[in-house]
Structure formats: structure tokens, C-alpha cells
Amino acid sequence: MTTRIVELRRGILKKNDELAAGLRERYAAAGVLVLNLVSSPGSGKTAFLEWTLTELRKRGARVAALVGDLETDNDARRLASSGAPVRQINTHGICHLDAEMIGKHIESWEGVKLGGLDYLFIENVGNLVCPSSYDLGEAIRVVLLSVTEGEDKPLKYPAMFNSADAAVITKMDLAVPCGFDRWAALKNINEIRPGIRIFETSVKTGVGMEEWLAYLEQKRIGQGA
Amino acid sequence: MHELSIVSSVVDTVTESLAAYPGARVKEVRLRVGALASVVRESLEFCYGIATDGTPLEGSRLVVNVLPVVMHCVPCGQDVTLEGVQSFRCPQCGDPCSDLRQGRELEIDSIEIEEADEVKI
Numbered sequence: 001m002t003t004r005i006v007e008l009r010r011g012i013l014k015k016n017d018e019l020a021a022g023l024r025e026r027y028a029a030a031g032v033l034v035l036n037l038v039s040s041p042g043s044g045k046t047a048f049l050e051w052t053l054t055e056l057r058k059r060g061a062r063v064a065a066l067v068g069d070l071e072t073d074n075d076a077r078r079l080a081s082s083g084a085p086v087r088q089i090n091t092h093g094i095c096h097l098d099a100e101m102i103g104k105h106i107e108s109w110e111g112v113k114l115g116g117l118d119y120l121f122i123e124n125v126g127n128l129v130c131p132s133s134y135d136l137g138e139a140i141r142v143v144l145l146s147v148t149e150g151e152d153k154p155l156k157y158p159a160m161f162n163s164a165d166a167a168v169i170t171k172m173d174l175a176v177p178c179g180f181d182r183w184a185a186l187k188n189i190n191e192i193r194p195g196i197r198i199f200e201t202s203v204k205t206g207v208g209m210e211e212w213l214a215y216l217e218q219k220r221i222g223q224g225a
Numbered sequence: 226m227h228e229l230s231i232v233s234s235v236v237d238t239v240t241e242s243l244a245a246y247p248g249a250r251v252k253e254v255r256l257r258v259g260a261l262a263s264v265v266r267e268s269l270e271f272c273y274g275i276a277t278d279g280t281p282l283e284g285s286r287l288v289v290n291v292l293p294v295v296m297h298c299v300p301c302g303q304d305v306t307l308e309g310v311q312s313f314r315c316p317q318c319g320d321p322c323s324d325l326r327q328g329r330e331l332e333i334d335s336i337e338i339e340e341a342d343e344v345k346i
Contacts, residue, residue: 001339001340001341001342002339002340002342003252003337003338003339003340004246004249004337004338004339004340005335005336005337006242006246006335006336006337006338007334007335008238008239008242008333008334008335008336009332009333009334009335010238010332010333011331011332012231012234012235012238012256012331012332012333013231013234013331015234094227094230095227096227129227129263130227130263132261132263133227133262133263133264133331155311158261158310158311159261159262159263159310159329160263162261162310162313162325163261163329190321191311191312191313191314192310192311192312192313193313193323194313194314194321194322194323195321195323
């Protein structure tokens with residue numbers, strides 16, 4: 001018997017990375033700004049997205065959303081009340097969305113073409129671990145953190161917070177009753193992802209939401225330039 | 226949570242690569258996993274036994290080499306290795322770093338195989 005070392009040097013998620021790169025090219029060619037929203041379950045992703053879709057539509061933007069969940073189409077039905085086209089992706093136990101799922105749903109989405117959109121939002125499965133490994137071709141990865149979760153979430157999930165392009169603190173209207181330590185939260189986010197853009201928001205009071213919309217607009221225009 | 230699908234992908238890739246070495250037996254599979262790759266070494270090892278069952282990798286050893294995070298520090302003008310993943314600051318000058326150079330790797334480095342010796346006629 002002869003022992004031999006074979007160098008493979010192969011990315012384990014190479015297939016996903018290649019599909020994501022293809023999607024990224026398609027998004028750019030279509031001029032659509034794609035955002036991937038990640039957070040733990042219950043952080044308020046759906047309420048935040050519902051507000052965003054509704055408000056962007058009021059301002060004449062063409063928006064759509066893909067929403068990932070293990071089971072149920074509850075979120076898609078909630079988001080559809082904004083009037084925007086929404087498609088539910090049920091992963092049936094898989095803890096993240098991947099580029100293949102996104103590609104398939106875009107291909108088979110009747111009445112929705114990437115070229116006809118200004119923004120496409122992807123609401124990932126509520127999970128702060130696994131989705132960080134899967135590139136969906138997005139231009140911007142947004143991590144959400146609610147005031148009810150604790151200020152040390154960024155330290156507990158550094159891989160996700162470090163991979164994000166923007167951070168949104170949600171449910172700021174509950175900050176006082178929850179004893180939310182705002183400075184600690186901002187410090188922890190900055191410790192893991194120095195210089196990241198942070199939005200402190202509440203869809204109940206509307207605080208921080210204008211800044212968020214202005215950011216989206218600026219990024220969309222920047223992408224087309 | 227997604228370690229089983231990661232390991233299944235490793236099994237597929239290694240099995241494909243064995244086509245060039247007929248009759249070979251896999252002894253060891255070596256992975257390079259960045260400290261920010263969101264996978265847990267123990268979970269990978271646990272799943273490995275399950276995923277390799279009944280495949281050409283059955284009975285082989287999984288070696289997970291965890292790579293620390295390396296950032297580029299602008300003021301220092303060099304790449305610096307972080308001790309952990311709790312603070313993204315240069316260990317030398319204390320400045321925040323946002324330019325990641327290593328730490329998200331998730332790859333198969335190499336495999337060790339045992340080939341049957343050619344039969345001499």
C-alpha cells in the first residue's frame with residue numbers, strides 16, 4: 001500500500017458561492033438593489049420589512065420581497081398587505097436560505113422580473129449562525145437586533161455581525177421598559193464591526209425610519225452610478 | 226446547525242476526487258476552517274461519522290485546522306492576527322480594523338489516501 005497526500009484546496013460552499021456570484025451580476029445588470037435581512041427569531045424583521053415596503057411603495061419605488069421560514073406562509077401574508085409582490089420560501093427544516101433557493105424562486109416568480117424592480121428584500125430564516133455562511137448575491141447584508149434581546153448579541157454572534165454591512169436596532173419604543181443599555185449595544189456592534197452604519201428604529205413610533213429610507217435611496221442610486 | 230450539510234458536501238467533493246485514484250482508501254480529510262466560518266469543530270466531527278457511513282470515506286479521520294482572524298491594520302501598515310473574535314482591533318496599536326484578510330475560510334485542504342500497489346506481472 002502507498003500513502004499519498006492529495007491537495008484539493010476546494011471551497012466547501014463553492015457551489016453556493018458561484019451561484020451567488022451569478023445572482024450578483026444579474027441584480028447589478030437589472031439595476032435592482034438587493035438586501036439580505038438576518039436576525040434571530042422574533043427581532044422584528046417582518047414588521048420592519050412591512051413598514052419599509054409600504055413606505056417605499058408610497059414614494060413610488062418598485063419593491064418586492066422573498067421571505068424564508070422553516071414552515072408557514074404567515075410572514076408572506078403579512079408582508080403582502082403592503083401591496084408589494086411577496087413570495088414565501090419554506091425551507092422545511094433547513095436553517096438558512098441559499099443562493100440556489102433564491103435563484104429558483106426568482107426564475108419561477110410570475111409577474112415579477114428583476115428589471116422591473118428598484119429593491120428586492122430577502123428576509124432570511126431567523127437564525128444568527130448559519131445564514132452568515134451563505135452568500136445570496138446581496139449588495140447589502142442587514143443584521144437586526146431588538147432591544148429585548150440584550151446588548152451583548154454582537155459579541156455572542158460575531159461571525160454574523162462582522163459579515164453585515166448595516167445594523168438595525170429595532171423596537172426602540174421598548175428601550176426604556178426593557179432597561180436597554182444603548183451605549184453598550186452601540187459599543188458592542190462597533191467592537192465586532194468597526195464603522196458599520198447603525199440605525200436605531202421603531203416601526204411603532206417611526207423613529208429612525210426616515211434615516212433608513214434615505215440610506216436605501218442613497219445605496220440604490222450609488223449602485224446604478 | 227448546518228454542519229451536517231457542510232460535511233455532506235465534503236463527502237461529495239472527496240468522493241468525486243477519488244475517481245482519479247481507483248481502489249484508493251481515504252485515511253484522513255483535512256479542512257481549513259476560519260474562526261468566523263460559523264461552524265463548530267465538535268459538530269463537524271460528530272456529523273462526519275454519520276455522513277461518511279457507507280461511503281469511500283468511512284472510517285477516515287477528520288482533521289479540522291481552525292484559522293485565526295487576520296485583519297489589515299492601516300496605521301501599522303501590516304496584517305495582524307487577532308487573538309479572538311470579541312474585538313476587531315489591532316493588537317498592536319488598538320485601532321479598529323475592518324479589512325478582513327483571513328477568518329471566513331471553509332475549505333477542504335487535502336486528503337490522505339492509501340493506494341493499492343500495482344500488481345507486478
